[in-house]
Amino acid sequence: MGHSNKIKPLSKTLAASIIKNEIPGDLEKLEIFDEKIKGQMLTDIKASERLKLLKEIDAEKDWKTVKEKIQGSRNPYRFWAYGVAASVVLLVSISIAFVFNNINETPSFEAPIIVNNNIEVGTNKATLTLEDGSAVTLEKGTDYQTANITSNGEEIIYRNNQKAVTNNYNTLTIPRGGQFYILLSDGTKVWLNSESQLKYPVAFKDGETRQVELVYGEAYFDVSPSTDHKGAKFKVLNQSQEVEVLGTEFNIKAYKDEANVYTTLVEGKVAVSTADKNQILVPNQQSNLNLETHTISLAMVDVYNETTWKDGIFSFENKSLKDILKVLSRWYDMDVVIENMVQTEERFIGTFNKSNSIEDILIAIKSTNFINNYEINDKTLTIK
Amino acid sequence: MRGGDHEFTLESYKKLFESLYPQLCVFAYKYLNDLEISKDFVQEVFVKVWEDKITFQNENHATGFFYKAVKNKCLNYLKSKQYKATERYELANIEAYETEEFYMSEAVVIETTAVINKAISQLPEKAAQVIRLSIEDYTNNQIAEELSISVNTVKDHKKVAYRKLRDFLSFLTVK
Numbered sequence: 001m002g003h004s005n006k007i008k009p010l011s012k013t014l015a016a017s018i019i020k021n022e023i024p025g026d027l028e029k030l031e032i033f034d035e036k037i038k039g040q041m042l043t044d045i046k047a048s049e050r051l052k053l054l055k056e057i058d059a060e061k062d063w064k065t066v067k068e069k070i071q072g073s074r075n076p077y078r079f080w081a082y083g084v085a086a087s088v089v090l091l092v093s094i095s096i097a098f099v100f101n102n103i104n105e106t107p108s109f110e111a112p113i114i115v116n117n118n119i120e121v122g123t124n125k126a127t128l129t130l131e132d133g134s135a136v137t138l139e140k141g142t143d144y145q146t147a148n149i150t151s152n153g154e155e156i157i158y159r160n161n162q163k164a165v166t167n168n169y170n171t172l173t174i175p176r177g178g179q180f181y182i183l184l185s186d187g188t189k190v191w192l193n194s195e196s197q198l199k200y201p202v203a204f205k206d207g208e209t210r211q212v213e214l215v216y217g218e219a220y221f222d223v224s225p226s227t228d229h230k231g232a233k234f235k236v237l238n239q240s241q242e243v244e245v246l247g248t249e250f251n252i253k254a255y256k257d258e259a260n261v262y263t264t265l266v267e268g269k270v271a272v273s274t275a276d277k278n279q280i281l282v283p284n285q286q287s288n289l290n291l292e293t294h295t296i297s298l299a300m301v302d303v304y305n306e307t308t309w310k311d312g313i314f315s316f317e318n319k320s321l322k323d324i325l326k327v328l329s330r331w332y333d334m335d336v337v338i339e340n341m342v343q344t345e346e347r348f349i350g351t352f353n354k355s356n357s358i359e360d361i362l363i364a365i366k367s368t369n370f371i372n373n374y375e376i377n378d379k380t381l382t383i384k
Numbered sequence: 385m386r387g388g389d390h391e392f393t394l395e396s397y398k399k400l401f402e403s404l405y406p407q408l409c410v411f412a413y414k415y416l417n418d419l420e421i422s423k424d425f426v427q428e429v430f431v432k433v434w435e436d437k438i439t440f441q442n443e444n445h446a447t448g449f450f451y452k453a454v455k456n457k458c459l460n461y462l463k464s465k466q467y468k469a470t471e472r473y474e475l476a477n478i479e480a481y482e483t484e485e486f487y488m489s490e491a492v493v494i495e496t497t498a499v500i501n502k503a504i505s506q507l508p509e510k511a512a513q514v515i516r517l518s519i520e521d522y523t524n525n526q527i528a529e530e531l532s533i534s535v536n537t538v539k540d541h542k543k544v545a546y547r548k549l550r551d552f553l554s555f556l557t558v559k
Contacts, residue, residue, distance in 0.1 A: 032488055063402065
């Protein structure tokens with residue numbers, strides 16, 4: 001077993017460093033290469049020395065030759081999640097610090113302990129609770145249909161049906177390790193993150209204020225404009241605040257285990273109010289309601305970091321490892337135990353694709369050298 | 385999409401082929417110095433992997449496997465009687481080719497070149513030009529001069545490019 005499996009991850013981190021004009025730290029750590037070779041490699045890559053030849057290869061054409069040869073032996077393969085890997089190039093930085101040796105690969109770091117990895121990547125799933133209290137499990141492969149509702153198990157759509165207007169509310173509960181998309185009967189789109197719950201009317205009465213409740217968790221709202229609903233406003237209630245909008249896009253994060261409620265405005269205008277305060281937000285502004293002190297503070301933020309979770313990406317900027325692990329624990333439905341962490345106050349910038357396996361992400365985290373090692377046992381991740 | 389076993393179809397094998405084949409051909413060329421033979425060898429490896437029903441745990445494993453298989457095929461050929469009979473055979477070269485250092489450095493240089501090329505190809509034309517020059521260690525001033533645009537425009541293009549490449553270039557670093 002040589003170093004072959006490092007080719008891909010190392011190339012990705014190298015590419016990232018070179019594009020960003022950063023010093024490629026991972027190459028520095030590679031003791032397999034002497035200094036002269038490292039220098040030559042960087043020179044060759046930067047000068048695109050192999051690019052001309054690369055562009056001469058016609059993969060499309062040559063695939064036909066290969067296809068002809070293998071057709072007839074149509075044996076299905078078992079292939080682990082290659083679809084993901086091929087469609088999106090995931091970049092995970094791997095710290096490689098091994099000593100070059102013709103026979104043995106000697107890692108100079110402690111190897112992670114994987115006892116029994118039952119931590120899975122999250123999926124689209126939810127529980128729908130109907131007005132009569134009955135519960136329907138929604139997940140890939142389950143179809144659910146009523147007069148007003150259509151769901152393929154991965155999203156749920158409510159038809160606009162004025163005849164259906166009653167005082168009936170449905171509830172959508174997203175477990176840890178889940179996410180879901182809902183189209184409300186007024187055309188408002190809502191993306192719900194892991195460990196969240198939304199309560200909403202089956203149909204909105206024309207012309208009356210539309211009201212939903214984010215009971216807990218995180219949701220991104222793309223509200224159908226008031227002008228399409230005889231001026232009816234849209235309100236998102238939460239235990240501690242109320243957000244009133246006219247038609248706009250915004251994100252609310254109100255997790256049960258966090259002492260702050262964050263409302264981030266992407267587009268339009270919203271008013272955030274609590275029992276005794278009222279605050280208007282402008283785009284790119286985020287309000288932070290502190291539930292202990294009952295104060296609201298405002299900050300300008302990069303909305304990309306706050307909202308990109310709905311597009312399958314976690315983007316962190318200026319976050320502590322603890323914060324990052326908390327977000328990950330919800331998507332991967334895992335318990336995180338921190339036994340030991342170096343300088344937990346350090347702030348990080350990072351991007352992960354939500355289709356990454358937890359181990360791919362942990363490799364990137366470990367490569368920062370701010371954790372010594374980690375252990376996965378069943379659904380528990382222990383930082384050591 | 386979740387993990388677990390996926391049926392490997394002709395369609396997904398094609399994706400794998402397209403994502404690896406060009407690099408592997410250039411890689412083989414570094415040993416053989418003949419692009420046609422290089423292509424043939426890489427194609428043979430792809431046929432064999434399909435026929436032998438070899439499976440891979442993930443992308444890193446698959447990539448590593450193919451590079452190694454192509455390397456072995458090239459070295460075997462260089463050491464074969466057929467090659468010795470037809471080509472000038474230089475023992476010194478073979479020894480250099482057989483080192484792990486040659487293998488890994490060539491593989492990483494080629495693969496990195498391909499990753500960068502793919503990343504840049506996703507950018508708008510102007511931003512792509514700026515990044516290409518930036519990779520060649522041009523300063524912002526030099527890029528501005530080369531492309532006849534202002535330094536601020538260069539910076540804007542870079543910002544757009546990094547933003548766009550952010551998802552492509554997943555990473556975690558200390559702020």
